[in-house]
Amino acid sequence: MHYEIRVEGQMSRTLTAAFPELKSCIVAEQTWMFGPVTDEGHLYGLLARFQSLGLHVVEMRQTAS
Structure with missing residues (x-):
């Protein structure tokens, strides 16, 4: 499963580093994070x-890979 998660505001590098399994980019006033999520437990952990x-x-x- 792949997910896209949109977070309010522009996350710093320090904050994005707390999610090493996800890639990130800043679009307007949001940070978009995306990547593989192994199972429901992983999703709840994120x-x-x-x-x-x-x-x-x-x-x-959830997105197509």
């Missing part, structure tokens, strides 16, 4: 990491 870092997930969707 979401918990975003929350613990105080990041606001605007959109999340």
